Amino acid sequence: MARAVNTRTKVGYTVAAWIVALVIFFPILYTIITSLKTEQEAISGFNLIPSFTLSSFEAVQTQNNYWKPFTNSVILAVGSTILALIVAIPAAWAMAFSPTKNTKNILMWMLSTKMMPAVAVLVPIYLIFLRTGLMDTRIGLTVMLMLINLPIVVWMLYTYFREIPGEILEAARMDGAGLRDEILYVLTPMAIPGIASTMLLNVILAWNEAFWTIQLTTTNAAPLSAFIASFSSPQGLFWAKLSAASVMAIAPILIMGWFSQKQLVRGLTFGAVK
Amino acid sequence: MGRITLEAVTKRFGDVEVIPPLNLDINDGEFVVFVGPSGCGKSTLLRLIAGLEDTSGGRILIDGKDATDTPPAKRGLAMVFQSYALYPHMSVRKNIAFPMRMAGVPQDEQDRRITSAAKALNLTDYLDRKPGQLSGGQRQRVAIGRAIVREPAAFLFDEPLSNLDAALRVGMRLEISELHNRLKTTMIYVTHDQVEAMTMADKIVVLRAGHIEQVGSPMELYRAPKNLFVAGFIGSPRMNLIDGAAAAEYGAHTIGIRPEHIAVSPDHGKWRGRVGVSEHLGSDTFFYVEDTGLADTITVRAGGNIDLHHGDTVFLTPDDAQMHRFDATGARVA
Numbered sequence: 001m002a003r004a005v006n007t008r009t010k011v012g013y014t015v016a017a018w019i020v021a022l023v024i025f026f027p028i029l030y031t032i033i034t035s036l037k038t039e040q041e042a043i044s045g046f047n048l049i050p051s052f053t054l055s056s057f058e059a060v061q062t063q064n065n066y067w068k069p070f071t072n073s074v075i076l077a078v079g080s081t082i083l084a085l086i087v088a089i090p091a092a093w094a095m096a097f098s099p100t101k102n103t104k105n106i107l108m109w110m111l112s113t114k115m116m117p118a119v120a121v122l123v124p125i126y127l128i129f130l131r132t133g134l135m136d137t138r139i140g141l142t143v144m145l146m147l148i149n150l151p152i153v154v155w156m157l158y159t160y161f162r163e164i165p166g167e168i169l170e171a172a173r174m175d176g177a178g179l180r181d182e183i184l185y186v187l188t189p190m191a192i193p194g195i196a197s198t199m200l201l202n203v204i205l206a207w208n209e210a211f212w213t214i215q216l217t218t219t220n221a222a223p224l225s226a227f228i229a230s231f232s233s234p235q236g237l238f239w240a241k242l243s244a245a246s247v248m249a250i251a252p253i254l255i256m257g258w259f260s261q262k263q264l265v266r267g268l269t270f271g272a273v274k
Numbered sequence: 275m276g277r278i279t280l281e282a283v284t285k286r287f288g289d290v291e292v293i294p295p296l297n298l299d300i301n302d303g304e305f306v307v308f309v310g311p312s313g314c315g316k317s318t319l320l321r322l323i324a325g326l327e328d329t330s331g332g333r334i335l336i337d338g339k340d341a342t343d344t345p346p347a348k349r350g351l352a353m354v355f356q357s358y359a360l361y362p363h364m365s366v367r368k369n370i371a372f373p374m375r376m377a378g379v380p381q382d383e384q385d386r387r388i389t390s391a392a393k394a395l396n397l398t399d400y401l402d403r404k405p406g407q408l409s410g411g412q413r414q415r416v417a418i419g420r421a422i423v424r425e426p427a428a429f430l431f432d433e434p435l436s437n438l439d440a441a442l443r444v445g446m447r448l449e450i451s452e453l454h455n456r457l458k459t460t461m462i463y464v465t466h467d468q469v470e471a472m473t474m475a476d477k478i479v480v481l482r483a484g485h486i487e488q489v490g491s492p493m494e495l496y497r498a499p500k501n502l503f504v505a506g507f508i509g510s511p512r513m514n515l516i517d518g519a520a521a522a523e524y525g526a527h528t529i530g531i532r533p534e535h536i537a538v539s540p541d542h543g544k545w546r547g548r549v550g551v552s553e554h555l556g557s558d559t560f561f562y563v564e565d566t567g568l569a570d571t572i573t574v575r576a577g578g579n580i581d582l583h584h585g586d587t588v589f590l591t592p593d594d595a596q597m598h599r600f601d602a603t604g605a606r607v608a
Contacts, residue, residue, distance in 0.1 A: 167359040
């Protein structure tokens with residue numbers, strides 16, 4: 001039964017919702033506007049109408065070499081995601097289909113590591129990276145990003161696998177399927193939507209990660225997050241260029257997110273309603 | 275061939291013994307129904323036979339060979355699950371073909387068996403659909419089809435009809451019985467519904483808390499229940515069980531009389547009571563008679579035309595020849 005809502009209330013709510021949405025979105029909007037200004041315009045105070053110049057984008061591209069950090073971002077995001085899946089799929093599989101009385105505790109413990117502030121382990125990790133020569137390398141950072149996102153990946157996959165009814169796996173066993181056939185022909189095809197949305201989410205998380213990428217890189221392995229940060233340099237702040245770099249950093253992931261939003265929402269709410 | 279023998283089969287979950295040592299013989303071609311209330315271990319027993327659970331003790335023989343440690347895939351049994359357990363990403367055809375694909379059956383033989391199973395189960399028009407596009411009854415038929423094409427030593431059914439609505443259930447019950455008559459393959463069928471047990475079984479195994487209470491043909495169990503539990507469980511509506519003085523009169527601790535073995539009269543009879551709820555089924559009427567001083571209610575089955583109303587006084591006379599007598603331990607007194 002629909003709740004009765006009169007037109008005035010409806011209009012009120014709609015206006016309020018738009019105001020809230022605009023307030024939240026405003027910083028991003030202003031970043032986009034600023035990226036289209038000249039540096040003079042950018043520092044001359046609040047102004048919503050830019051001169052629509054692309055000079056900042058051009059400067060970011062040519063002077064600061066956008067493509068190198070972009071390539072690094074792609075390698076880090078995709079690489080850490082593949083690594084995480086290789087580790088997490090068997091882990092989630094084991095916990096979902098052959099749980100012990102400690103499985104829940106292990107899951108909670110893994111998730112609890114995400115509650116710890118990253119700064120708490122900065123010094124040991126920094127030292128390990130320094131001593132092992134992993135500092136400012138793509139491989140070191142890929143492993144690092146894989147590790148920090150692993151708990152979420154395992155947890156998500158576990159939730160997915162749990163939704164696959166055990167009886168279907170038993171049916172496969174009764175039908176003569178060995179473990180390999182069971183995984184290949186029954187489990188994996190059924191889990192593909194879950195694996196896909198976990199992958200998407202992890203790519204986004206890795207792309208946006210800004211603590212470790214800034215701490216553990218200088219130039220060689222620096223991805224886009226570190227690239228943006230480099231614009232607040234000793235020479236002063238270049239607002240227009242910083243904004244242009246930000247827009248260029250978030251654009252790829254926003255576009256990817258936009259096209260895969262259906263898959264993402266399904267992934268994040270999977271199992272929540274049923 | 276499908277002769278299955280359980281020798282002192284035991285199952286424990288941690289410290290809880292759900293199946294104490296249990297012996298059972300299932301002959302080739304028999305339709306055996308495991309029946310009992312929820313939690314009696316009937317599904318566990320079926321899963322032990324299937325190999326989906328490991329035994330904690332004892333041996334399971336299939337056609338004389340020890341299969342206790344054989345993985346389910348190698349036992350040559352087929353199972354139909356309560357939830358149907360179809361592969362949602364495969365078409366009906368691929369679902370049915372799956373066990374044959376696993377067994378490496380040649381393609382033309384696969385096609386032949388799929389066609390004949392689909393024809394027998396009225397699935398020919400649905401072979402290219404996914405399970406999600408089928409009704410409950412059709413899904414159940416696909417699950418049965420998947421079991422048939424394996425040509426198994428025995429079929430195992432785990433409450434296969436409990437997700438279907440009442441009308442469909444009766445239809446599928448007939449189809450499964452028909453299938454058994456045609457294939458003459460051993461079938462083990464688990465249900466908590468004693469009507470399914472009575473109508474389908476060659477042999478009923480009544481279970482309670484992992485123990486076998488009685489094994490026998492449906493009519494053996496109906497006519498001569500070995501104890502109070504079986505007496506109360508088999509038969510619908512339930513047998514009337516009466517303690518106290520009325521029972522002592524028959525030299526028993528408890529007497530049991532089925533609703534159809536009690537005569538009703540408005541003016542004379544052995545026991546006096548008052549009509550409570552009546553259920554008119556057309557062919558029969560069930561009266562729930564109260565205030566008899568014997569039990570809370572006495573259920574009586576009478577013809578469809580009898581004219582009694584709520585609150586009327588009635589007299590009941592049991593047919594002494596049909597009286598069941600039980601001692602204080604609940605065992606039948608001969």
